[in-house]
Amino acid sequence: MEQRKISRAVISRLPRYYRYLGDLLEAGVERISSSDLSKKMHVTASQIRQDLNNFGGFGQQGYGYNVKYLYTEIGKILGLDRSHNFIIIGAGNLGQALANYASFERSGFILKSLFDVNPRLEGVTIRGIPVRMVDELKDFLKNNDIEIAALTLPKSKAIEVADILVDNGVKGIWNFAHTDLSLPKDVVVENVHLSDTLMKLSYNLCQQDKE
Amino acid sequence: MEQRKISRAVISRLPRYYRYLGDLLEAGVERISSSDLSKKMHVTASQIRQDLNNFGGFGQQGYGYNVKYLYTEIGKILGLDRSHNFIIIGAGNLGQALANYASFERSGFILKSLFDVNPRLEGVTIRGIPVRMVDELKDFLKNNDIEIAALTLPKSKAIEVADILVDNGVKGIWNFAHTDLSLPKDVVVENVHLSDTLMKLSYNLCQQDKE
DNA sequence: TAGATTGTTAATCGATTAACAATC
DNA sequence: TAGATTGTTAATCGATTAACAATC
Structure with missing residues (x-):
């Protein structure tokens, strides 16, 4: 597998990202930058970008992250797309x-x-x-x-x-x-x-x- | 306070030490070395000694740790000695x-x-x-x-x-x-x-x- | 005393943060 | 194009492990 070994610390943060993104989605927010999300979650923007990049580039320069897309992708990573x-x-x-x-x-x-x-x-x-x-x-x-x-x-x-x-x-x-x-x-x-x-x-x- | 800042990682391991020591106490074990405890708990002996030394020298060279004493001391650190x-x-x-x-x-x-x-x-x-x-x-x-x-x-x-x-x-x-x-x-x-x-x-x- | 094992320093490893070039 | 923001590399910080002198 080309998959890098993802650290336990990263994994344990994913459910929290997922929760915040779910809330944003419910609130009708379409996109969010790592910087805005970092303020909400009280973590660094660097950490968010670093964490997400373990799994691939989910964002877009100059735009940020699409909430719906990122939510879905993290769901998949966590195995929530299957029963x-x-x-x-x-x-x-x-x-x-x-x-x-x-x-x-x-x-x-x-x-x-x-x-x-x-x-x-x-x-x-x-x-x-x-x-x-x-x-x-x-x-x-x-x-x-x-x-x-x-x-x-x-x-x-x-x-x-x-x-x-x-x-x-x-x-x-x-x-x-x-x-x-x-x-x-x-x-x-x-x-x-x-x-x-x-x-x-x-x-x-x-x-x-x-x- | 002369107390060093104790890291979150150390604190979150204390309840587990406390649990293992409680079990040992119940089993009538009087003393244990960091090395024996490390085998039981699947952590390194180094980590155990390092962790405990954040709070003071609870052990004795050549002897190890007194189970009852260490159990009580960790209890105090966790605030379990008061209600x-x-x-x-x-x-x-x-x-x-x-x-x-x-x-x-x-x-x-x-x-x-x-x-x-x-x-x-x-x-x-x-x-x-x-x-x-x-x-x-x-x-x-x-x-x-x-x-x-x-x-x-x-x-x-x-x-x-x-x-x-x-x-x-x-x-x-x-x-x-x-x-x-x-x-x-x-x-x-x-x-x-x-x-x-x-x-x-x-x-x-x-x-x-x-x- | 000799052996065992701690307390503690030094070395390594890993995780977080900062910085910035790439690019939308 | 200019501005914004990512992806990613480099620097820093912290935690774990190894090693060993101190000492019971």
Whole structure:
């Protein structure tokens, strides 16, 4: 592949660009310069141009960037132009919160089922999507093409469930469990450790107090 | 203050150290070297020593680090040795998920109330903690010492609510709303944009496909 | 004391910013 | 054409890794 290796820092900025461009698009803005966008986003214009140029020349000298075009292109880079089937393991509060967040659907993430061990949740549906029991998981994966699984369950269960998922073809894990997973390197893991972010907030509050 | 400016990258690694040390502590491990810890965590020993030395010499040559001591010290750095009153604005699924996550309590984060606009939630309690109506928010803040607020509400409401919070003494905002907040610089904002993390996952899946 | 391992300095690597020629 | 703004190279800045003297 001629593709340069894109740094993690660049990738993690793309969703934010995408969000701002979406807002501009909604506001009916047709074009924007890196300089104007940089003021809105509180980053340097240099960084914007440098970031975008990792993927090709999306702009035009003397004009700037076409909002609609750039929005679409970043969407493609992020893989939002195709659909991704996903499931949620753990239908507790957090799992249900994710299941109810219909906006994912608009970005192409299609929720196919939730799973839980709690028999009281058997047969419950959320936005019409059923909660199944974890013992049906393996069968379900064999019969459905599931790309992504969100893990919203206690860390004690997370590791064994992750193994089942990976053994049955799941390629990406959105991990909310409070533990790191070690999985084959062709499996993509995105960790969301909520309590880590609360601790960072707490640290920064303490710093403020010192000033 | 003699305190050097600590980089954001270092801070964001602290909660992970804290988690691993907690696990070691639970497993009854008394001491650990940077080298052993580096193997567990898949980072370099150099980085661990460099990171910790930002805050002082917690180790001992020839011995390593005392797990209990280091755990406690990192806890102090993160401000987990004191308690932080917090509230949740938006008692939907995500707000309730956070409210039910009792582990925060163990780290010193004390949930005092939830707020919502939905009258059907009036009087509902979660783990004994009441949901109040947002129009009582200002009064509540005046009569209670609230340091942190989690924003788990639609972005359309987030900005105005954030202003009320800040005007009434809230110092830290844990922002789950899908928008950036621009607030006075003495207010600490920690953004948790869940959909951004899902997009990163999606990007990395696409990269895998190309290999 | 000898061995182990830190704390810390120096070297490397990578990411951000500045500058400007290319070009719409 | 002149002005604006990109794409891209070069300069700076910061973070990570390597190395080793200090020391328990």
